[in-house]
Amino acid sequence: MLKVTLKVHRFTPESDKAPHFETHEVEVGERASILDALFAAQRAAAPDLAFRFSCRVGMCGSCAMVVNGRERLTCSTLVKTVGTELRIEPLRNVPVVRDLATDLKPFFDAYQRSLPHLVPREGLKDFEVIPEESATGKSMDHQPQCIDCGSCYSACSLVTLHPRYLGPMALHRALTLVLDPRDAAREQRMAMVAGEAGAFRCHTLGNCRDVCPRGISPTASIERLKRISVGDQFRGFLSMIFGPAKKQ
Amino acid sequence: MTEQLTTDILILGTGGAGLMAALHAHWRDPNVEVTLVSKGLLGKSGCTRMVQGGYNVVLNPKDSVQAHFEDTVKGGGFINDQDLAWTLVNDAPRIVLELENKIGCLFDRSPDGRIHQKAFAGQTFDRTVHKGDLTGIEIMARLRDQVLHTGIRCLQETRGLELLTTADGKRVIGAVLLDIRRGVYITVRCKAVILATGAGPLMYQRSACAQEKTSDGLAMAYRVGTHLMDMEMVQFHPTGLVVPGSRLNGALLEEGLRGAGAHLFNGKGERYMQKYDPERQERSTRDRVSRAGYMEIADGRGTENGGVWLDVSHLGAEFVEKNFVGMRDRCLRIGVDLAREKIEVCPTAHFNMGGVRINRDGFSNLTGLFAAGEDSSGVHGANRLGGNGVAESTVFGARVGDTVVQWVKDADLTEIQNEQVNQAVETADAFLARDKGENVFALREELGKVMWDRVGIVRHGDKLKRAIQEIAMLQERTNTVAAKGGRKFNLGWQQALDMRNLLTAADLIARSALMREDSRGAHYREDFSTTDNANWLKNIYSARNDDGLKMWTESVKLDRLKP
Incomplete structure (x- = not known):
C-alpha cells in the first residue's frame, strides 16, 4: 500500500x-x-x-x-x-x-469552429480502397487516436495568449481531414489553417506534444499543415504566372 | 421550482444509440426539434466510446446475413426476438457504410486497401470491422463531430430523473431532468422520449462499464409501467483485468484476443477450456468462457488474486504489438507486457441483454416512449456476441430516429401533471435535506458484493431469495442517505440517485433470475443446470402496475430458426 x-x-x-x-x-x-x-x-x-x-x-x-x-x-x-x-x-x-x-466549452467551441466533421465528396459509394503502399495510404496521418481530453489545449501557451487560436487538437483534426481522400472541404480547411486563428499562430513550443496522453504530436501535425499551406500558396503563385496546372 | 423546456423529441443518452437517433431524426426533418441529454460530456459518455474490438457486419460475399443471424440466435440461446435479430444483421451493412462515408469514421484496412474484418469469438466468419483495438473512440468522436455540425441541442452533464406520463399512465409526455453542474431541475414537455441511456450492470462489484451507466433508463422506465424483458440476462465478459483496489479492476481486455488465438490457463497451468468446450475452446461464447473461468476459480484452481491467466505471448510479440496496441498499453500501465507475458483476468459484469421490450422500430408498450441500444432487449437473447453491441446501438438508434421523427408529426404536446414533477423533485431533494445518514459509497460496495455473490455467474434459488431480501434492506438504508455539499456538481448526491436506480434494476435481475428455472446463455442455475427447451423457450416480463411488480412469461416466436 x-x-x-x-x-x-x-x-x-x-x-x-x-x-x-x-x-x-x-x-x-x-x-x-x-x-x-x-x-x-x-x-x-x-x-x-x-x-x-x-x-x-x-x-x-x-x-x-x-x-x-x-x-x-x-x-x-x-x-x-x-x-x-x-x-x-x-x-x-x-x-x-x-x-x-x-467547463470545456472554449475547447470544444474552438474545435467546432475548425470544421471537424467529414464533408463527404460526391460519388462515395463503397468503402474507399486505400492500399497501404499507395501515395494516399502513405501520406495519411497514422498517429494514435485522439481522445479529446483537453490536455493539449490546457498546456498550450498560445491558447493562453490568443483565446481565438484554434489550438492543438483542432488543428491536428484538420490535418487528418485534409489528408483524408474522402473529404470534399480541403479548400475551406486550408483557408482556416492559413487564417488568423490557424496553424501559423503555433510557435512550435511542443507543450501539447509533451503532455498528450496518447502520444500524439499535434506540433508535428501543425508543422505539416504549415508546409501544405505554403505549398498551396506556391502553387497558387505559379498558376497565377503560368496559368492553371494541367491535371495529369 | 424547476426550469421549463419544450421540445419535439427528447433523447436520454448520448452513446451510439442516442447520437444515431438524433442524427437520423435531424437528417430526415431538420424542422423537428431534437434535444439530447448526456449524463457526461457529449461524445465521451457511455460504453460505445469504450468499444474495443469492433462491429460485426456481413460485407464479404463469402459470408451471409443468414450466417450472422444464426450465430446471433444460437449464441443467444434461442430466446432472442428473431425479428429484432434479423433486423440487426440485415441493417448492419448499410449502417456501417454510413458510419464511414457519411459520418466520417475510417476503419482499418487490409494492406490491399480494402476494409479489414477480424476474427471474434462465437462466430463462424471473420466479420468484425474495427479501428485497431479501440474502435469506440473513432465511432463516438465522429458521431460527435456530426452532431456538433447539425447544431442539435445537447444538455451535457444532465441526467434524467423521472419520466412524466398522462394521468392514466398510458402515454409518456415528458421528463424531469437534473442539471448536474448547476444542481437545477428541468421539466421537459415533449412529444416523444427515446431512452438510450445504456443500462449497465454496475450493481456488480466487478463491472466493465462506463462509471455513469447506472441503469437510470431501466429504472425510470420501470417506474412508469414500461414492460421490461429478460432482466435476468446479464452478460459477464470472461476477461476483465484483476487490479485489486483500483477502478481498473474489471475493465476489459478485448474479445479479439481470444479471436486471435489467446489461451486461458488456470492457476495450475491447465488450459481448462479444453474441458468445458473441446471444440471451440477459448473461442467459445462469452457465457461459457466466463462460467468456466468462474468455476475454476471457485474450485480453488485460480491464481493468487482470484483470477485465471490470459496468454497471447505465443502469437509472437510483434503480432501483439501491432494488432493490440490499446490492450498492450492498458496492461503496461499495470506493469504487464501483454506481448511477452501472461496477465491475470477474471470475469466481469459487462452488458444487460434484458431491458425495455421493443419492436423493430423501437416502440415500447407506452405511447410516446421508445428505446434503443442496451436499454432495450430481445436482440441478443440470453447472450450477446462480441461485436454485436455497437452494431445494435447504431442500427436501432438509426431506426428509432427515422421512426420517431415521423411519429411526432401526428403527436401533440400534452399538459404536464404537476404532482409528478413535485414527486420527482421531492425524492431527489430528500437526500440533500438530511443532516446525517449512511455513506452511500459504502452502500454501493455492499450492493456490489450481494450481486456478485448471489446473483452472479453461478446462481441458486436459495441465494437469489436471500439477495432479494438484502436488496430490499439496502433500498431502505439508501432512503436514509445524507448528501451534503450543496447542489452543484455534488457527486455524493449523484451517487445516491444512482444507487436508487441500481437497486431497482438489481431487484428485477434477481427476481427474474429466480423465476427462470433453467440454465441458458448467461443465466446459470446450479439447481436447474440444464437447458430446458420444453418449458423455457420463453421470455420473462416484468412491469410495475398499481399493485406493484407483475411478472409473466411469453413463448418465443421461432419463426426463422428453431433449436
Missing part, C-alpha cells in the same frame, strides 16, 4: 472568493491511478468533491487534470510514477465549474 498526500483544488466560483487547497491523506494500492486516489478521498472525507471521469480506461478523455504542474490523464497515470505528494488542479485555459471539473 502507498500512503498518499493529496492537495486538492477546491473552488465553487459562485460562493468562494478564491480557490483553496484541501489536504487528504489516503492509502491506495501499488497499482492505483491518480483517479483511484481521488476516489479514495471521495469515499473517506470528500463525498462532494467535484471531478470528472467516465470510462477509467483511457478511452473517453474525461479525467485530464493538472497534477504536480503537468496535464495528465488521471485514470491512466499511476500514483507511484508521479509520487506520493500530489497537488491536483483543474485544466488551464478553461473556466472552473467546481473544484477539479472545468
Whole structure:
C-alpha cells in the first residue's frame, strides 16, 4: 500500500472568493491511478468533491487534470510514477465549474469552429480502397487516436495568449481531414489553417506534444499543415504566372 | 421550482444509440426539434466510446446475413426476438457504410486497401470491422463531430430523473431532468422520449462499464409501467483485468484476443477450456468462457488474486504489438507486457441483454416512449456476441430516429401533471435535506458484493431469495442517505440517485433470475443446470402496475430458426 498526500483544488466560483487547497491523506494500492486516489478521498472525507471521469480506461478523455504542474490523464497515470505528494488542479485555459471539473466549452467551441466533421465528396459509394503502399495510404496521418481530453489545449501557451487560436487538437483534426481522400472541404480547411486563428499562430513550443496522453504530436501535425499551406500558396503563385496546372 | 423546456423529441443518452437517433431524426426533418441529454460530456459518455474490438457486419460475399443471424440466435440461446435479430444483421451493412462515408469514421484496412474484418469469438466468419483495438473512440468522436455540425441541442452533464406520463399512465409526455453542474431541475414537455441511456450492470462489484451507466433508463422506465424483458440476462465478459483496489479492476481486455488465438490457463497451468468446450475452446461464447473461468476459480484452481491467466505471448510479440496496441498499453500501465507475458483476468459484469421490450422500430408498450441500444432487449437473447453491441446501438438508434421523427408529426404536446414533477423533485431533494445518514459509497460496495455473490455467474434459488431480501434492506438504508455539499456538481448526491436506480434494476435481475428455472446463455442455475427447451423457450416480463411488480412469461416466436 502507498500512503498518499493529496492537495486538492477546491473552488465553487459562485460562493468562494478564491480557490483553496484541501489536504487528504489516503492509502491506495501499488497499482492505483491518480483517479483511484481521488476516489479514495471521495469515499473517506470528500463525498462532494467535484471531478470528472467516465470510462477509467483511457478511452473517453474525461479525467485530464493538472497534477504536480503537468496535464495528465488521471485514470491512466499511476500514483507511484508521479509520487506520493500530489497537488491536483483543474485544466488551464478553461473556466472552473467546481473544484477539479472545468467547463470545456472554449475547447470544444474552438474545435467546432475548425470544421471537424467529414464533408463527404460526391460519388462515395463503397468503402474507399486505400492500399497501404499507395501515395494516399502513405501520406495519411497514422498517429494514435485522439481522445479529446483537453490536455493539449490546457498546456498550450498560445491558447493562453490568443483565446481565438484554434489550438492543438483542432488543428491536428484538420490535418487528418485534409489528408483524408474522402473529404470534399480541403479548400475551406486550408483557408482556416492559413487564417488568423490557424496553424501559423503555433510557435512550435511542443507543450501539447509533451503532455498528450496518447502520444500524439499535434506540433508535428501543425508543422505539416504549415508546409501544405505554403505549398498551396506556391502553387497558387505559379498558376497565377503560368496559368492553371494541367491535371495529369 | 424547476426550469421549463419544450421540445419535439427528447433523447436520454448520448452513446451510439442516442447520437444515431438524433442524427437520423435531424437528417430526415431538420424542422423537428431534437434535444439530447448526456449524463457526461457529449461524445465521451457511455460504453460505445469504450468499444474495443469492433462491429460485426456481413460485407464479404463469402459470408451471409443468414450466417450472422444464426450465430446471433444460437449464441443467444434461442430466446432472442428473431425479428429484432434479423433486423440487426440485415441493417448492419448499410449502417456501417454510413458510419464511414457519411459520418466520417475510417476503419482499418487490409494492406490491399480494402476494409479489414477480424476474427471474434462465437462466430463462424471473420466479420468484425474495427479501428485497431479501440474502435469506440473513432465511432463516438465522429458521431460527435456530426452532431456538433447539425447544431442539435445537447444538455451535457444532465441526467434524467423521472419520466412524466398522462394521468392514466398510458402515454409518456415528458421528463424531469437534473442539471448536474448547476444542481437545477428541468421539466421537459415533449412529444416523444427515446431512452438510450445504456443500462449497465454496475450493481456488480466487478463491472466493465462506463462509471455513469447506472441503469437510470431501466429504472425510470420501470417506474412508469414500461414492460421490461429478460432482466435476468446479464452478460459477464470472461476477461476483465484483476487490479485489486483500483477502478481498473474489471475493465476489459478485448474479445479479439481470444479471436486471435489467446489461451486461458488456470492457476495450475491447465488450459481448462479444453474441458468445458473441446471444440471451440477459448473461442467459445462469452457465457461459457466466463462460467468456466468462474468455476475454476471457485474450485480453488485460480491464481493468487482470484483470477485465471490470459496468454497471447505465443502469437509472437510483434503480432501483439501491432494488432493490440490499446490492450498492450492498458496492461503496461499495470506493469504487464501483454506481448511477452501472461496477465491475470477474471470475469466481469459487462452488458444487460434484458431491458425495455421493443419492436423493430423501437416502440415500447407506452405511447410516446421508445428505446434503443442496451436499454432495450430481445436482440441478443440470453447472450450477446462480441461485436454485436455497437452494431445494435447504431442500427436501432438509426431506426428509432427515422421512426420517431415521423411519429411526432401526428403527436401533440400534452399538459404536464404537476404532482409528478413535485414527486420527482421531492425524492431527489430528500437526500440533500438530511443532516446525517449512511455513506452511500459504502452502500454501493455492499450492493456490489450481494450481486456478485448471489446473483452472479453461478446462481441458486436459495441465494437469489436471500439477495432479494438484502436488496430490499439496502433500498431502505439508501432512503436514509445524507448528501451534503450543496447542489452543484455534488457527486455524493449523484451517487445516491444512482444507487436508487441500481437497486431497482438489481431487484428485477434477481427476481427474474429466480423465476427462470433453467440454465441458458448467461443465466446459470446450479439447481436447474440444464437447458430446458420444453418449458423455457420463453421470455420473462416484468412491469410495475398499481399493485406493484407483475411478472409473466411469453413463448418465443421461432419463426426463422428453431433449436
